[in-house]
Amino acid sequence: MIDVRNITKETREGVQILKGISFKVEKGEFVGILGPSGAGKSLTMRCLNGLTKPTTGEVVFTDNQNNAINITSCRGKELRLARQKIGVIFQGFNLVKRLSAIDNVMIGQLGNMNLFRSLFYGFTDREAMQALKVLEKVKVAHLAHRPVGSLSGGEMQRVAIARAMYQQPSIMLADEPIANLDPNNARKIMQLLKPLADEMPIVGVFHQPEIIQEFCTRIIAIKDGNIVRDGDNKITRSEMRDIYGAELSEIELNRTEHSAVSYQLSALGD
Amino acid sequence: MEYLIYRRKKTLNKVLVVAGVSFLAYWAAISCKVDLSIFWQGIPKGIEFIGFMFPPDWEALLEMIYPAIETVLLAFMSTIVGAILSFFFALAAASNVSPPWLRNFSRFLLATERSLPEIIILLLLISALGLGPFPGVIAMSIGCIGMLGRLFGDAMEEINPATLESIASVGARRWQVIRYGIIPQVLPSLIANTIFRFEVNIRLSVLLGAVGAGGIGYQLFYSFQVLEYQRATTAILVILILVFTSERLSKLLIKKIAPEAKLK
Amino acid sequence: MNLTIEKQYLPSERYKKAITYVTILFLVVVGLSIYFNFDPWLFITDFHFLVDLLGEMTPPNFEVLWKKQKVFSSILQTISMAFLGTLIGGTIALGLAFFAAKNTTPHPAVRFFVRIFLSIERVIPNLVIILVFLISVGLGPFAGMLSIAVGTIGMFGKLFADAIEGADGDPIEAVYAVGASKLQVIRFGIIPQILPSFIANLFYAFDINLRAAIGLGVFGGAGIGFEIHMAMKLMRYKDALALIFFTIILICLFEKISDYLRKKTMGQDILK
Numbered sequence: 001m002i003d004v005r006n007i008t009k010e011t012r013e014g015v016q017i018l019k020g021i022s023f024k025v026e027k028g029e030f031v032g033i034l035g036p037s038g039a040g041k042s043l044t045m046r047c048l049n050g051l052t053k054p055t056t057g058e059v060v061f062t063d064n065q066n067n068a069i070n071i072t073s074c075r076g077k078e079l080r081l082a083r084q085k086i087g088v089i090f091q092g093f094n095l096v097k098r099l100s101a102i103d104n105v106m107i108g109q110l111g112n113m114n115l116f117r118s119l120f121y122g123f124t125d126r127e128a129m130q131a132l133k134v135l136e137k138v139k140v141a142h143l144a145h146r147p148v149g150s151l152s153g154g155e156m157q158r159v160a161i162a163r164a165m166y167q168q169p170s171i172m173l174a175d176e177p178i179a180n181l182d183p184n185n186a187r188k189i190m191q192l193l194k195p196l197a198d199e200m201p202i203v204g205v206f207h208q209p210e211i212i213q214e215f216c217t218r219i220i221a222i223k224d225g226n227i228v229r230d231g232d233n234k235i236t237r238s239e240m241r242d243i244y245g246a247e248l249s250e251i252e253l254n255r256t257e258h259s260a261v262s263y264q265l266s267a268l269g270d
Numbered sequence: 271m272e273y274l275i276y277r278r279k280k281t282l283n284k285v286l287v288v289a290g291v292s293f294l295a296y297w298a299a300i301s302c303k304v305d306l307s308i309f310w311q312g313i314p315k316g317i318e319f320i321g322f323m324f325p326p327d328w329e330a331l332l333e334m335i336y337p338a339i340e341t342v343l344l345a346f347m348s349t350i351v352g353a354i355l356s357f358f359f360a361l362a363a364a365s366n367v368s369p370p371w372l373r374n375f376s377r378f379l380l381a382t383e384r385s386l387p388e389i390i391i392l393l394l395l396i397s398a399l400g401l402g403p404f405p406g407v408i409a410m411s412i413g414c415i416g417m418l419g420r421l422f423g424d425a426m427e428e429i430n431p432a433t434l435e436s437i438a439s440v441g442a443r444r445w446q447v448i449r450y451g452i453i454p455q456v457l458p459s460l461i462a463n464t465i466f467r468f469e470v471n472i473r474l475s476v477l478l479g480a481v482g483a484g485g486i487g488y489q490l491f492y493s494f495q496v497l498e499y500q501r502a503t504t505a506i507l508v509i510l511i512l513v514f515t516s517e518r519l520s521k522l523l524i525k526k527i528a529p530e531a532k533l534k
Numbered sequence: 535m536n537l538t539i540e541k542q543y544l545p546s547e548r549y550k551k552a553i554t555y556v557t558i559l560f561l562v563v564v565g566l567s568i569y570f571n572f573d574p575w576l577f578i579t580d581f582h583f584l585v586d587l588l589g590e591m592t593p594p595n596f597e598v599l600w601k602k603q604k605v606f607s608s609i610l611q612t613i614s615m616a617f618l619g620t621l622i623g624g625t626i627a628l629g630l631a632f633f634a635a636k637n638t639t640p641h642p643a644v645r646f647f648v649r650i651f652l653s654i655e656r657v658i659p660n661l662v663i664i665l666v667f668l669i670s671v672g673l674g675p676f677a678g679m680l681s682i683a684v685g686t687i688g689m690f691g692k693l694f695a696d697a698i699e700g701a702d703g704d705p706i707e708a709v710y711a712v713g714a715s716k717l718q719v720i721r722f723g724i725i726p727q728i729l730p731s732f733i734a735n736l737f738y739a740f741d742i743n744l745r746a747a748i749g750l751g752v753f754g755g756a757g758i759g760f761e762i763h764m765a766m767k768l769m770r771y772k773d774a775l776a777l778i779f780f781t782i783i784l785i786c787l788f789e790k791i792s793d794y795l796r797k798k799t800m801g802q803d804i805l806k
Binding site (some may be wrong): 291297298303343344381386387389393394407477480481490491494 | 559563566567569570580583584586587607610611613614615617618621657658659660661662665666667669670671672674675676678679745746748749752753756759762763766771774778781782785786789
């Protein structure tokens with residue numbers, strides 16, 4: 001569970017980007033964050049795992065063993081242990097391109113490894129088998145030993161998800177994970193993420209309203225550093241226009257409506 | 271009209287530059303004690319001298335093999351030691367690894383080292399430690415650090431920070447990020463630059479050898495000193511083979527091991 | 535699906551492989567050390583020699599810089615050697631480059647021989663060159679300057695030739711098309727294209743040659759290199775350190791000046 005308590009963020013020049021963001025996400029929820037560019041979505045995400053420290057406010061993360069950790073105030077070893085339980089995937093995949101897929105996955109447990117061993121010996125065979133199993137879950141086990149730089153975007157993101165899963169996290173964060181993928185692969189990735197919500201909260205930033213409506217359980221909209229909407233996953237066209245303003249074209253607004261309809265239809269079909 | 275003024279200015283600039291350079295060249299020539307008459311006289315002397323150097327003294331070839339190996343091994347060892355030390359210097363000199371004060375200080379040290387010709391370093395060390403390969407290796411290793419330290423440091427700074435951030439996001443410690451995030455990405459460039467430096471070190475090894483580090487450089491110098499010029503030619507031939515082979519070898523190795531690397 | 539990892543990919547196997555390479559390297563280095571009587575203990579036992587030397591060298595005697603007239607002139611000598619050597623060497627290199635480039639050479643055979651000459655010249659160590667010049671024109675800065683010039687030809691001959699060959703063909707064709715002679719084509723079609731890189735390389739060469747001039751000074755008996763060598767031989771260590779400091783400052787200064795001049799000329803593009 002992650003509890004964001006009224007965080008604000010001011011730049012060094014005094015520009016306020018985040019003006020008071022609060023929300024709570026529990027196990028079972030798949031939260032989709034949307035909003036216009038520059039609204040502060042990525043910044044919020046970075047505050048969730050300590051990559052950025054908010055100017056005021058705090059983020060409290062409770063892991064699966066019910067330990068509450070204040071991400072904002074902890075540093076050093078505490079922060080690392082907390083991060084080990086937070087799985088993150090990024091828009092740019094952010095894998096080490098020269099290493100193989102399986103090596104990239106095994107990096108996920110570095111937080112738990114003995115420092116000396118991880119620096120001088122590397123990984124064990126058992127860890128490799130575990131990593132291979134995780135790669136199998138995301139259906140890229142056959143690419144385990146290829147350097148990830150040679151993989152396609154969709155395959156790379158799967159490896160990134162595998163790495164996050166290998167951490168055995170208590171929460172999953174996703175910063176625009178499908179922005180660089182074609183629609184087909186994007187859906188496949190979302191279909192991989194969706195089942196994880198049963199075991200842990202998932203918070204993701206997405207730009208595609210139809211994706212959010214189909215896969216997320218809750219939509220949070222951030223505009224100008226404030227939360228302007230925090231509710232269920234049915235979002236209307238006029239709401240979208242209010243949030244995005246001129247950014248969204250008519251076509252995209254139409255897509256919002258259509259996907260809302262198709263979602264309801266598919267819900268009926270179930 | 272304006273165009274004419276522009277052209278006139280340009281021509282004036284051109285003339286000024288040429289005049290300035292010629293003026294400097296004139297004074298430089300005086301400082302260098304350039305004397306064309308000596309030069310003209312020197313040409314036949316030089317040619318005559320080169321005549322003395324042929325044919326090479328083939329018997330001395332056997333004596334040259336051992337020093338040649340020494341020279342190569344000297345260069346090899348200095349490159350290895352230098353590269354390892356440079357790696358750590360580079361970590362200190364990379365802005366994404368090291369705090370600003372350390373980074374700037376390291377860069378300053380590296381730049382200072384690059385301003386010191388290795389010969390001077392060797393002279394210093396010889397005064398302290400005597401002749402022989404020991405000061406030679408130290409001098410060349412230090413020389414390596416200046417060049418490789420900067421190249422490695424630049425390579426590290428060019429890494430996409432997002433990758434390093436994502437490794438930190440899984441809870442890794444600083445040295446783990448270095449081992450799994452930085453090293454894999456800069457390794458091709460490290461290896462390529464090290465191999466390139468080996469080539470440079472072979473030439474240096476010859477030069478430093480003449481000053482006192484031993485090896486074939488010393489053989490060359492010694493031959494001149496005892497006026498056995500044909501022996502010197504043999505040494506020169508061996509040196510040519512060494513340098514040429516090291517060049518070819520280094521290009522080949524770089525292509526094979528690390529084709530994607532960017533040099534210099 | 536039966537998940538297995540092939541033996542070669544197992545982390546334990548990869549570790550064994552890596553460790554083997556490292557161990558071999560380590561043994562080679564250790565072997566060489568023994569062979570060279572390169573006792574690492576020497577670092578510790580003989581370290582005091584370095585410290586002693588450092589002690590004798592400090593405080594550096596900066597007075598030698600202005601007291602001894604000879605030192606001042608030798609500084610000028612070093613700079614002049616590098617400057618003139620670069621200038622002459624660069625010009626000759628450019629001239630030869632025209633003969634070595636496909637698009638400007640009078641005859642393919644000429645190109646062939648010039649290229650070979652440049653290749654050989656590049657490989658001859660500076661040491662040999664200076665020894666030959668020492669015998670021809672005697673000790674002193676003249677020999678040093680000449681050998682720097684020759685060295686520069688070797689370094690840049692091939693580079694310039696490649697640059698000429700790489701010049702854009704279109705402007706060249708255009709100048710031919712108006713009926714210009716070959717020399718005119720070179721003057722108006724090729725030279726403007728390669729001039730910026732030529733000048734940039736000249737600055738780069740000067741940087742390198744300045745260091746070389748110091749180094750060669752040791753042999754040729756000219757310049758700061760020689761002064762430092764002498765100072766150390768005569769055990770005037772305080773003088774030596776002062777000179778070394780000055781050398782470092784000199785090189786840094788010239789680097790900055792080169793950078794500045796290069797930016798100025800490149801930006802203005804004053805020479806057409």
